[in-house]
Each structure stands twice: as structure tokens, then as C-alpha cells.
Amino acid sequence: MGKGGFVASVVGTIAVIIIIGLSVGTQKHKQEESRTKVMPKVEVKPKTAVMPKTVVKPKTAVKPKTVVKPKTEDDPIHEAKLWKNYRLPTSLVPLYYNVTLWPQLKMDIYGRYIFIGHSGAAFMCVNETDLILIHSYELKYSLTWGRHHAMLRGLSGAKAPAIKKIWLEVETQYLVVQLSEKLQVGMTYWLYTEFQGELADDLRGFYRSEFFENGVKKVVATTQMQPTFARKAFPCFDEPAMKAVFHMTLIHPLRTVALANATEIIFHNKKLVLQTKFEPTEKMSTYLLAFVVSDFISIKSPAEAKVLVRTIWAQRKAIEAGQGKYALNITGNIINFYQNYYNSTYPLQKSDQIALPTFSFGAMENSFKEKALLFDPSMSSNQDHEWALMANSHEVAHMWFGNLVTMKWWNDLWLNEGLATYVSYLGADDVQPTWNMKDLMVLYEVQKAFALDAVASSHPLSSPEEKVNTPAEIADQFDYITYSKGAAVLRMLSEFLSEPVFARGLSAYLKQFAYGNTVYTDLWGNLQEVTVNLPASVTEIMNRWILQMGYPVVTIDTQTGRISQEHFLLDSESEPDRPSLYNYEWFVPIKWMKNGTVMGQHWLLEKTATHEPMRTNSEWVLANVNVSGFYRVNYDSQNWQRLISQLTSDHSVIPVINRAQILDDAFKLARAKIISITVALSITKYLSEEREYMPWESAIKKLDHFFLMFDWTEVYGAMEEYLRGKVQPLFNYFKNITADWTEIPSSHTDQYNQVNAISLACITGVEGCVNLTKTWYRQWMENPDKNPIHPNLKMTVYCNAIAAGGVEEWEFGWNMYKSSSSAAEAEMLLYGLSCSKDLSLLSRYLKYTLGVNMIRKQDATSAILYVANNKHGHLLTWFFIRDNWDHIIYDFVCCRGGLFSFSRIILGVSKRFSTLFELIWLRQFREELLYSGFINTAFVVHHAIETTKANMKWVAQNKKEVMRWLTEESA
Structure with a gap:
């Protein structure tokens, strides 16, 4: 049978047959219930996930009534019981699928949204077997062939055995087909099924x-x-x-459009419905399949474009307002950059990108949250502008890393996501060269990875394949270690190889494994072929960075030239959760400078070594120039003082990136009790002269911990007074260069730092700051149709004005949120509303996260976290979670991003916890979770407990010293 196969003949029949045939299952729901029951929708609980991209695992294995498992006494079950394994056996290899789906966009008489479909899978037998295991989850199968759920046929002369038994394995998510005879090696077969599924609003699957x-x-x-x-x-x-080719057909209502990975080739108006058939896809993984039915419209690239970029598909009002133009303009440029950088042609004929009202991630290849793709210069901030650029650059990068070449298994997910994250900054930098995106990567990815990888419960980038089996274990891989640390170590690799060499290795990697699957050693092999003059092989160097968790702190004694490395942990008394093949030692590339002159690169290949050139009596030494390596740096006390003196006298001699990293390193080293807290605080004294964004952003992030720990103590007032003196010059600077706040700085990073200046000035009580934000907000309230606040400043203005106001200001903000047609504007109002000091308003706001038509599901987690970050709302948020636990455990753990969302909520709410009472609350909560069987969620609370204990310890050790230092500085 050809590629059209059996399904093609069915799809090719007249419309009436299609409609009647697929409608029967819907109209006879009650009759089918006695024979076929939808697989129960049960609560699920993944372990962890990030990036964004989540997984669910059934909590209970309820057996569908549609299926009767074979009984041993009647018919012996297959001895191997392969269906109990989460991994597919290697007996069968898929070749192609023919899939026809008909989503019902209106609720049926039973109050459900469903889709109906049929599918054929062509596969080859490579090892003898009498068992077909094919994944199936929450699908209900028709009984066209009596008690069987499927029909098996042989292709190209193969004879198909009879189906002996068939059932659903809920826990491992299989449709199990047991055959009367074994399939023949080398022969091809066709498995056909008809089914129905729920078109739920759970942000997963269809x-x-x-x-x-x-x-x-x-x-x-x-x-x-x-x-x-x-x-x-x-x-x-x-x-x-299990890559294959997909032949997709979508049946959809009149006045809608169907999109899929491939270009549509046949479009039939069947009077009552439309039918769109698509070209066969390239050979690809199932997780990359995408299709959409909507009434969206699009803007298209010029007809002469080599790649048809039909960006964007979105709601009519967004396209008509021009919100898709920015993405349309940059996508082609990003594609061209990657084609040149990889020396590899874009693998598809077109690039459709769609902005979805609800989506579980920021973006996924071609699908985006609206805010991640749409950009309105009149409503969106420079942060929104940057997000639209970075999301686009990241997802286009996946067309090569992830789609053309895919990791073999989820344990090497970082090959997809780390590479895409790293090169996305290169693509973005090419499109917006004045934004310094390659430098900003240090703030956005490297420092984030430093923070996450400094705890004993971290994990390696690449885990053993056998450790990642279940959907929950797969979900574990989707975290910021995979994304941010993956990008950070690849950036380091590119730095010591040089970017041109790295690019040549990537090009060879893509060429060799196009349309295939890889493991990390394949990448090392291609890079090794183009590399010379390294102290060890790429494999020997890089395995230490990806096969063991954590990273080193490199200590340099400038009096002796001695260099040493140690596994850096925020809690030096904690023990890593797992052993290391390399005893937590790394091959460390150390690029360094002396008194502002770059001296070269030195490799630290052992625990301790001596490097005579670093020995000095009066000159200052700075290592990890431009943070080219993934490690922190500590110095002897004299060198710390020399660096502080240099910053105070002329900070411009030290590169901007390193000024940011000196602050980040010092505060984290102090947190780990490696250096004194006063050394870290002393570095901030120079900030009154600093005007660059990266150092200020780094300092604010580090000082945020002080605000969290001391927010209701006497230290808080002393901190406000000290920082008021540091931020006042920055506030005045931006007031002057913006002509008394009537203009916006031209530099992208200056625009960010203007927000920092206003935000910190208002927090610390700089004269005129709060009145400035209140005035702008009041002007908007008086004329709601004309918002005078620049998009860059909206978030901080909304927050400070609502915090200083009352019910009237809050109500106005809520009404504007509900009526906003801009995703970016709604997000900024969502944040601003959380800043109120009125507990009754905050309580009301939290309740809105549970409402069906109040706050969108995908935004509820952010709203809760925003309130938790408010010093007036964090305990309120904690009790809200406890009081609404039944709702949250289902809605967030099951349906709103899995454990990743739950983890964000628990860790976000508890990050201020630093008292014995709060520790007791968390311990009680963990016990309740364990008693209820929520082991994975209890693990998240355990993490919060450890953080709280560390916070209590930190406050006890540092409160007096910090207060003393602040008092002396203010004297």
C-alpha cells in the first residue's frame, strides 16, 4: 500500500460519509458508554519542569471499562510483560502516519468539547515480536471491529497476523495489541484505529x-x-x-483555517465543513508535531522571499493593529543568520508562527504566547520588545537544534535547549546589534545558572539514560539547569575554542546527523575534529561540566600565585545528593587581566596549581574576564581591597560584565561564608558613580535578598537610607538626560536602567519619586483613553502608584486589566495590581486567580507570585494556598504546567521565610502532602524547608554585622 494508505482511501470518500461516520460516535454517546468509556481524567503529578514544557503522570491507574485485560486462566499473557516498561521496545520502527482529526469547536449536548479522528501508523518490524505497543493517553477507541480497538494489515505483500488481545495500559500509557503470531523481520505493517478525545483546556496534547x-x-x-x-x-x-513522516488532514468548521507543520496541498469545501490536507512532513519526532484550527488571520512575507514566512497568525484585532509586523520583519533575518552561521539551509519550505491566547510555555517552535510574539510599539515595553526578539530567535534556532538534529532521549535534552538558548543570543545580536544581547546573556543565563547550580540538590546536565523513564522523570529535565546552564557551558566552550571554530564544529554536527538523533558525545566528536591546541580532548574537558552537577569557585592568592578550585555550594555544610565521577574537579579555562591589561588564558587542570604571573604585590588581578568561564572567583583579602579601590577611583577600567560579576560573586561568596559580608557590601559603595545597567541589575538582585530577610526589622530602615544615597545620583542622571522624564533614553540597556533608577528610588524614598508615579497614574485615570505613561515605565509606575493609592486606584487598574486588548499591557497591570498595601484588595486579587473568567489560567501562577513578592502580601499568599489547597493541587499540578508551576509557587511564596514559625508551617505542610500521597510535591516543600533553615541561619549570623556596617557608613 502506498503512502496514501488505507486512511487516504477513507479520507477521500464523499463528505457526507465522513460527516456521518464521525458524527455517529458523538450522537450515540450513551449507547457507547456501555461499551467504551473515555479513559478517566485523573489527577497527575510530575516531578519538576521548567521552561518551560511539562509532563503529567496519572496518579491512579483506573482501568477503562472499554477494555478487558486478558485473563491468565483463559489465555496466557505475554511472559515479558513489556507493557509494564515506560520505554518502547526496539522491535518496531515507525515509517509514517496518516492522521485525520476533526476538532469540535462547539460544546456538545453533554457539555464536552471533543475531537474525533482516525489514524494509521506504518511501521517496520526489526526484531521478531508478537506484541505491538503504541502510546495512547486519554483516548477513547471505537469498536468498529467487534471487541478490538484496531485493525492490522500487512503492506508490500506482508501477511498480518490476527489480533489476539487488545487493551489499554493506563500507567505506562500504551495501547497494547497482542498478536496470534509473530511479525516478520523486515516486513512493513499498518495499524489503523478510530478514536475520540477530549479537546480540554489543559494546555497539553490537542x-x-x-x-x-x-x-x-x-x-x-x-x-x-x-x-x-x-x-x-x-x-x-x-x-x-522514533522519527517518522506525518500525513495530516484536518476537518474543520466553515470560516476557519487549518495550519500544520507542512504546507497545505488540498483544500475542500464540503459545504458543512472544510477539509485541509497537508504535504508530508520531513522525518521528525512526534513531540514536534503541531496543528491548529482557528479563525485567525495572518500577514505574509513578500512573494519573492525564499522561505515563506507567514508570520504572524493571530487574532484579527492583533493583526489589524499591526502587532505582527515586528516578528514578520525579523524572522527572515534570523533564518538567514542561522543559515550562514550553521552553513546549513533552513530545512523547511515555510515558517508559520502563531500567537495563542493560552499556551503553557513562552513558545514552542511555531506556537507562542501572544506576548512572546506580538509587539505593539505604542503599548509594549523594551522588555516586551526584547522578549519578542529572543523567543523568535530561540524557536527558529530549534529548526536546526532539536528538529533537524534531535537528542536521542530526554536525558540529553540540554543538547536541544542549551544549544538553542546559546545561539539565540547570537541570532538576536545579529538582528539588534546595538542591544548588546551577547553581553546580557551573562545576566539572563549565566548568573541564573550560577544561582541554581549552587545547591546540593542540583543535578548534572546529562543524566544516565536509564534514570529518565517515566513522564514525571522526563519532566524533571525541563528546568533552568537544562536551559541556562546548558547555554552557559556552551558559551564557555565557544570562548575557549573561539566562535569560528565552534561554528564549524556545529556545521559538521548538523550535516552528519541531519534528520537523525544524537547523544552528547556526537557533538564532542565533531568539535574535536576542528580543534587544536587544547590541554585535553573536548570530551575530557566537557564531560566534567555536563556529567557532574555544580561548578567550581576558583581561589587566586595574588601573594603566592597559587590557584585552587573547590566545588561551590551556598551551604558549605551540605552534601551533594549524588556522587561524582570526577570528584567535583573541573578543567577550568582562566582568562585573566592585571591592572586592566588582559594577560591571556591559563588552564587549571587539577585541584591546586601555581601560576607565577598572577603573583603580585601592588597590582590588582581580575580572573574570568568577561565571564568567559562557568565558575566564580575568590581572591586573597589584599586583592579584594585593591579591586574595591579601583572601582571607587575609576570603575571604567574594569569591564562592565566583570563589574556585574564581581558584585554577583562577592555576595554569593559571602552567603557561602567564604568571604566576609562586609567585603560584599563594600563593593556597593562605588555604585553612586555607576550608570551602566548590568552592574546595577546585578547589585539589585543580590540586595533583594537583604530586603527579603530584613523587611520587618530595624535593618530595613538602615538599608533604605544607605541605598537612597547610592541611587539618588542615578535617579538624577536619568531625570537630566530625559529632559525631566519627558523623553526615553536611546540605549536599550539605559532604558532598562531608567526603570531600575525609578523603582529603587521609590522603594528607598528618594524625594519626588512616588509623587512622580502617582501623577502619571492619576493623569491616566482622568483620561482612560490616553495613557501618558511610556510602556517602558508602566510596570514600575503602576506598582508604585497603586501601592501609594487606595481602592480607587486599584479598581481602575483592575478595570483596565479586564478591558485590555494587549497581552503586554495586561501583564504589566497584573503586576501592578499585586503591589497594593491593602490586605483586603490583595485577598480579593488572590481569589481572582481561582475564577474562571477573572485571571487567565496561564497567568494565575504569575499573579500569585507577584502578591507573594509583596512584603504586605507574602503571608496572605501562604494562607491562601493552604486554604485553597484542593483546588491548587489539581489546577496547577495537573493542568497548569505541572510541578514546574507548583514549584514556582511554593518556592516563591516561601522565599521570605526566615522564622521558626514559618519553618513549622512548612514542615506541617510537607507531612500533609506525604500523608496524601503527593510525594513529588512534598519534595518541593522539602526544598523550601531547606531554604528557610538557611535563611534563618543567615539572618542569625549576619543581622548584627550588616546593621553595624550600615550604621557606620551612614555616620
């Missing part, structure tokens, strides 16, 4: 996304398959190495 247009609810049928949700849309071999 789901529905809702929005309102002119007061009318609209429904979009869309997808999020990563990592294990393709099986929720149709039965498939749902593992990344």
Missing part, C-alpha cells in the same frame, strides 16, 4: 484555547505535544528517536 472577541467566546483547537503529549492526540510511537 487542546482548546479560548478568547473573547467583541464579547463572543471563540475557541481555537491547538497543540502542545512536548514532551509526551502527542499520544493524547492520536496513538503513536511517542519517543524522540
